[in-house]
Amino acid sequence: MIAxxxxxxxxxxxxxNIMALGVGAYYIVEKVFPDEPTISLxxxxxxxxxxxxxxSRYFFQQSPSTQVQSWILLPxxxxxxxxxxxxxxxINLFNFTPWLLYFPIAVVRVIEGTPWITAFIWFxxxxxxxxxxxxLIFFINKSHRFLISTFVLISMGSGLEYYTDxxxxxxxxxxxxxxxxxxxxxxxxxxxxxxxxxxAYHYLKTRFYLDMGLAKNSEKVLQLGFAFLGGYGRLGAFLxxxxxxxxxxxxxxxxxxxxxxxxFYGLLFFTMDMYKTNAVMLVFASMFIxxxxxxxxxxxxxxxxxxxxxxxxxxxxxxxxxLESKWWLMASSVIITLILSSFxxxxxxxxxxxxxxxxxxxxxxxxxxxxxxxxxxxxxxxxNVKAKAFSNTQAFNVTQLLFTIPKLGxxxxxxxxxxxxxxxxxxxxxLIIIGSMGIITKNLVLxxxxxxxxxxxxxxxxxxxxx
Amino acid sequence: xxxxxxxxxxxxxxEVLNIPKLSIKKGEKFGLVGNxxxxxxxxxxxxxxxxxxNSGQVLNNDIAVNKSxxxxxxxAAFIDESFLIGYLTPExxxxxxxxxxxxxxSQVDSWLEQFQVFFNDxxxxxxxxxxxxxxxxxxxxxxxxxxxxNPDCVVLDEPFANLDxxxxxxLKDIIKKQIENHNTTFLISSHDLNHVxxxxxxxxxxxxxxxxxxxxxxxxxxxxLEAYFKA
Numbered sequence: 001m002i003a004x005x006x007x008x009x010x011x012x013x014x015x016x017n018i019m020a021l022g023v024g025a026y027y028i029v030e031k032v033f034p035d036e037p038t039i040s041l042x043x044x045x046x047x048x049x050x051x052x053x054x055x056s057r058y059f060f061q062q063s064p065s066t067q068v069q070s071w072i073l074l075p076x077x078x079x080x081x082x083x084x085x086x087x088x089x090x091i092n093l094f095n096f097t098p099w100l101l102y103f104p105i106a107v108v109r110v111i112e113g114t115p116w117i118t119a120f121i122w123f124x125x126x127x128x129x130x131x132x133x134x135x136l137i138f139f140i141n142k143s144h145r146f147l148i149s150t151f152v153l154i155s156m157g158s159g160l161e162y163y164t165d166x167x168x169x170x171x172x173x174x175x176x177x178x179x180x181x182x183x184x185x186x187x188x189x190x191x192x193x194x195x196x197x198x199x200a201y202h203y204l205k206t207r208f209y210l211d212m213g214l215a216k217n218s219e220k221v222l223q224l225g226f227a228f229l230g231g232y233g234r235l236g237a238f239l240x241x242x243x244x245x246x247x248x249x250x251x252x253x254x255x256x257x258x259x260x261x262x263x264f265y266g267l268l269f270f271t272m273d274m275y276k277t278n279a280v281m282l283v284f285a286s287m288f289i290x291x292x293x294x295x296x297x298x299x300x301x302x303x304x305x306x307x308x309x310x311x312x313x314x315x316x317x318x319x320x321x322x323l324e325s326k327w328w329l330m331a332s333s334v335i336i337t338l339i340l341s342s343f344x345x346x347x348x349x350x351x352x353x354x355x356x357x358x359x360x361x362x363x364x365x366x367x368x369x370x371x372x373x374x375x376x377x378x379x380x381x382x383x384n385v386k387a388k389a390f391s392n393t394q395a396f397n398v399t400q401l402l403f404t405i406p407k408l409g410x411x412x413x414x415x416x417x418x419x420x421x422x423x424x425x426x427x428x429x430x431l432i433i434i435g436s437m438g439i440i441t442k443n444l445v446l447x448x449x450x451x452x453x454x455x456x457x458x459x460x461x462x463x464x465x466x467x
Numbered sequence: 468x469x470x471x472x473x474x475x476x477x478x479x480x481x482e483v484l485n486i487p488k489l490s491i492k493k494g495e496k497f498g499l500v501g502n503x504x505x506x507x508x509x510x511x512x513x514x515x516x517x518x519x520x521n522s523g524q525v526l527n528n529d530i531a532v533n534k535s536x537x538x539x540x541x542x543a544a545f546i547d548e549s550f551l552i553g554y555l556t557p558e559x560x561x562x563x564x565x566x567x568x569x570x571x572x573s574q575v576d577s578w579l580e581q582f583q584v585f586f587n588d589x590x591x592x593x594x595x596x597x598x599x600x601x602x603x604x605x606x607x608x609x610x611x612x613x614x615x616x617n618p619d620c621v622v623l624d625e626p627f628a629n630l631d632x633x634x635x636x637x638l639k640d641i642i643k644k645q646i647e648n649h650n651t652t653f654l655i656s657s658h659d660l661n662h663v664x665x666x667x668x669x670x671x672x673x674x675x676x677x678x679x680x681x682x683x684x685x686x687x688x689x690x691x692l693e694a695y696f697k698a
Contacts, residue, residue, distance in 0.1 A: 220594070221556055221595065221596060234566060237562075240563075241563060244554060244555060249554055307552075308549055308551060308552045310549040310550050313515075313516070314515050314539060314542070314543075314544050314550075315567050316539045316540050316568055317539075317567055383553070383554065384554070458517075458518060458519045
């Protein structure tokens with residue numbers, strides 16, 4: 001119940017934020033870039049918003065065909081079921097963004113003197129594009145080829161942007177400006193929307209049999225070597241399983257994506273003057289860059305294995321071994337992200353020191369707090385079902401919320417104390433020292449955490465059996 | 468092998484299991500029958516320390532299962548699909564279980580040959596995750612995995628359910644062979660009176676959590692059980 005209130009509050013917070021962004025965006029852009037036409041800059045930004053939206057949709061939007069199975073035998077006409085599915089797919093956070101973000105901008109434009117008809121056409125086009133994306137995702141769901149080709153296209157696009165005069169986002173902005181001047185163009189957008197709706201309809205209709213689109217058996221086995229782990233005995237066997245868990249299931253793959261985004265967190269913090277000089281913000285950045293995986297994976301540690309917890313509890317293995325393999329997984333993620341984040345050296349060695357200090361803290365302290373908090377996270381998880389964005393009540397509970405206080409507060413405290421008494425780089429070295437101490441006492445700490453896990457064993461099994 | 472003393476389990480004041488004393492000898496083929504809700508799975512879960520008893524204890528080779536984890540070394544079980552890892556292929560799953568029981572991959576491979584008929588070319592080498600196998604084939608993977616490393620004690624809940632008739636008969640042969648070669652203690656629950664009287668030398672009948680009959684299997688046993696369930 002309390003968790004639901006928190007989610008509701010968080011939702012409202014997010015809603016207000018997006019609205020404020022929508023209302024404020026126009027004036028902010030106008031103030032920061034007074035020499036350039038505001039709307040064309042906004043249009044350029046919208047290009048990137050659509051790009052991010054498209055990729056996020058790929059990861060978060062549920063394929064409707066998974067919901068069809070329970071309908072298929074009911075005495076309802078196929079046409080109605082399919083239309084119902086297609087319309088229901090509109091109830092999705094992504095489809096509200098135009099109303100939250102673009103609609104306020106359109107209103108501000110009218111206030112600032114744009115004819116209302118132009119602003120309306122501008123908004124209608126953006127709305128159509130959003131809905132087109134909503135249906136486009138039906139065709140590409142589950143396809144890894146899509147993801148790979150998108151990344152290839154993006155990198156080719158960035159190459160073009162960088163080396164030639166051609167610019168996608170500028171042309172997109174010019175295109176939008178042309179569209180809003182020509183009301184007749186609305187037919188084009190609406191026509192495309194209708195067309196893609198029809199295509200999605202037929203796509204689903206031809207797959208309306210248990211052995212076609214609805215069948216789950218079409219999955220190919222994703223085979224990766226991991227042969228090198230064979231030499232590490234039982235620990236290697238666990239790590240191998242965990243890597244397969246991460247790559248072969250929808251939920252964990254979302255965590256991997258998140259980890260990737262966290263890596264670039266520093267770009268935001270290290271470049272903006274507002275944050276660059278704020279020590280607390282820098283500590284946060286240093287935690288997030290290398291700790292993204294540890295944070296999101298560690299706090300849900302037993303849940304990842306909830307589908308086969310009975311097996312783990314009766315096999316010849318101990319909690320200590322189980323937790324150790326989880327720790328190594330998190331530790332590897334910290335080290336890999338640390339290596340990847342060496343590009344921060346471009347910004348100066350000080351920033352790389354910050355990232356390294358955060359990494360060592362994450363290895364020696366953060367990872368343990370995350371594992372510890374996992375002991376209280378007894379929520380069964382369906383591994384191969386994507387979490388819906390912002391409706392993820394599973395991963396959200398009050399205990400976890402309380403745990404964020406030490407997770408983020410402790411490093412800040414350590415930093416500030418050293419910084420206050422010694423100054424200079426002492427704060428960062430304090431994080432390195434306390435992190436190293438954690439790494440040295442790893443075995444002691446893991447034994448202790450294992451005791452907590454094992455005292456909650458029956459409760460955890462009972463909770464997971466409700467999967 | 469297994470010694471149960473004063474074992475009871477309650478769910479919200481309702482007693483679902485109460486066994487004053489039950490002793491299962493090493494190498495015994497022990498069958499458990501009873502209608503739904505009689506407490507069969509609860510008993511197995513208690514033996515495997517998956518639920519906490521309200522009183523009493525289970526000793527597995529003189530080890531109290533809720534005090535030490537040493538019994539896991541010589542015990543294997545397949546209760547339901549929560550004993551399978553869905554995102555692994557059957558081979559990967561068996562290698563993993565093998566690793567935990569000290570059997571390496573090539574040993575697993577050669578050991579698996581004896582199950583070729585049982586698997587009927589539908590399980591191994593299919594390049595499919597376990598979650599995408601049929602219920603029956605999933606069950607076969609789980610059942611076979613319990614024999615890996617020849618544990619002293621094997622606990623199987625409803626092993627014949629979901630299997631096709633040929634596989635049920637083959638499973639009986641596999642169990643019998645395992646007993647012959649390794650003197651394995653088997654604990655089997657089943658709704659199939661025919662199979663259970665065929666495989667087990669001792670059958671306990673549970674009713675509402677109480678053991679009301681303890682039979683040594685002979686030619687009359689099937690008739691006795693049938694008479695009970697008809698009533």
